[in-house]
Amino acid sequence: MANPITFIHALTWDSLSDAVKTQAELNLLDVLGVGAGGFPTPTSQIIRDHAHEDFGGTIPLLFDGRMASPLGGALAAGMMIDSLDGHDGFNPAKGHIAAPMVPAALMAAHVANASGRAFLEAVVVGYEIGARTAMAQHATCPDYHTSGSWGAVAAAAAASRLMGLDADTTRHALGIAEYHAPRSQMMRCIDFPTMVKDGAGWGAMTGLSAARLAAKGFTGAPAITVEDAPDFWADLGERWYILEQYYKPYPVCRWAQAPMEGAMALQQTHDVGTSDIESIEIHTFLESVRLATKRPRNGEEAQYSTSFPVAAALVHQDVRPEHLEGAALQDAEVLRLSDATEVIESDFANEKFPAQRFARTTLRLKNGTKLEGAWMEPKWDHTKPPTAQELRDKFHGLADPVIGAERAMHIENGLRELANGPLSTLTDHLFTPIKS
Missing domain, CATH: 3.30.1330.120 (2-methylcitrate dehydratase PrpD)
Incomplete structure (x- = not known):
């Protein structure tokens, strides 16, 4: 078993199997397609306005072009993805790792001027930390909380790696994220469906904020889900939960x-x-x-x-x-x-x-x-996963009507090339506004 803090910083792209590398690219394609599909929703429109108006900064909002802080960008992207319930998920978590984690990783990578490979490595880290944090929380907490609650820890892990935090500072980042994460009860939104949804935006914002606070010397209590639930971490670095996600052919629960x-x-x-x-x-x-x-x-x-x-x-x-x-x-x-x-x-x-x-x-x-x-059972569980082409077709089915087929193709090609190029290979097509 790898120590979680050590794992966050020691993982390398070259050490990963081809299957994990391929799935990282496809999972990013899937979640970005859902984000594009969610761009026109009222939820997405409101949260992007909020991020621009109340989180001032110099980071472009996803598909929007207006500026916000990295925290505002993570919040808006997480809720944009969450506004269309079509993103990948993890059965034991009863929730979604990518929706809160990827926006935080994307903003942290952009601020750090990270390479495409560094971003991909952080995403793999986020999936593995997120899966185990989720299982530990569900096993030790009586209430069923949204993905943002444990997703904040995954977001902090990915951001800590991209920011180059040392082990002790990373430990504080995970503790801050767990402590301040949105422990929102999921079944409240099931019984009364509203725009609060699965807490992905707040998880992304909290996780990124935790890493940035820790970097300034802010301290946090140790993350219980990471440090006090060893049974869920025993196979870290050996079993790859990024390969055990489900995918949704339809954008509903x-x-x-x-x-x-x-x-x-x-x-x-x-x-x-x-x-x-x-x-x-x-x-x-x-x-x-x-x-x-x-x-x-x-x-x-x-x-x-x-x-x-x-x-x-x-x-x-x-x-x-x-x-x-x-x-x-x-x-x-x-x-x-x-x-x-x-x-x-x-x-x-x-x-x-x-x-x-x-x-x-x-x-x-x-x-x-x-x-x-x-x-x-639903289609596209990890035991009977979709083909790569089915996920690519899903991406284009969601993204093409909103951002245009040419831009969607550039995003798909950018992800294919990302491990050997700059992050701008992808972000040049994510951070420019959608034209009507």
Whole structure:
């Protein structure tokens, strides 16, 4: 086992396997595509205005072009990514490492004028520290907190490496981040979906702030999740959790995606039109049952619902950002099916959660036929991951409509070249404003 503080600074790109190197590039492509897709959301617009107006500085905001401080940039980027619930995740954490960690790493790398390789190394560090911090926190804390709570520690680890902090200062940075992290209760936002979401922006801002404070001599209590939970750190440097992330084919809560897959599978197998469907029954775990909004009023409520995405998937045979905002929320057939959906708690699914997210969907047709599906899991879990091309297609599906196909291609190519070039290979295309 590697000491976590030593690991943060000792890891090198050349020591990593080809699989880890490839996944680091693809994970960055995925999270940046989600960020681009989230740029037009009301949440993103508000937080970028806030960062520019209240966090003055000289760092360009992601895809915006206006300036903010590094902390404001991390906050805005984290919430922009979080505003569209399509980023990668880690089952044992019940959350997302990249959304709070990557924005902090990106801002720290930009300020430090780091190389592309140094940024990639910090991202790998962030995934490994974030995964273990998350598991340690969930095992030792009775409440289920947002990704920003433990993601702040991952963000501080990545930033500490990029800033070249020594071991003792890094230890203080992790302690500050854990102490000041947003310990926000995730199920509050599940029961009442709003723009606060998964705490990614505040985690990014807190983690980067912690590293910058530690560099000035600010001290912090040791991070309990890092120093007092040895069982979760025993395989550090041997098992690579960056290879065990899941990915989302649809920009809605992961908990709704197994029912979506089940509904679409029944529809396609039996050639069922939506007008043939009388009602829908879903058996799944409690957390998915609590995604209870049937008639969402905004994107947050649409993303944090089980019935509405299932209904939208049946109507559109897909769910994309445009199905979750504006006039799409008033689609009469989607609302009819959402209203006709019953979501029922299952002991079987509860027992498997969070390592697996099971659901079984049944369609009852107007002619009296009952179509009962098998137990399903969401697509693109780490045990059955997407291909590299599927993740690239997802990136372009989200990014091209917002930033343009040419700019999206430059970002994709920049990531391919990043290990052997300057960070500007990527940031030249991230920090310039989107043109209408």
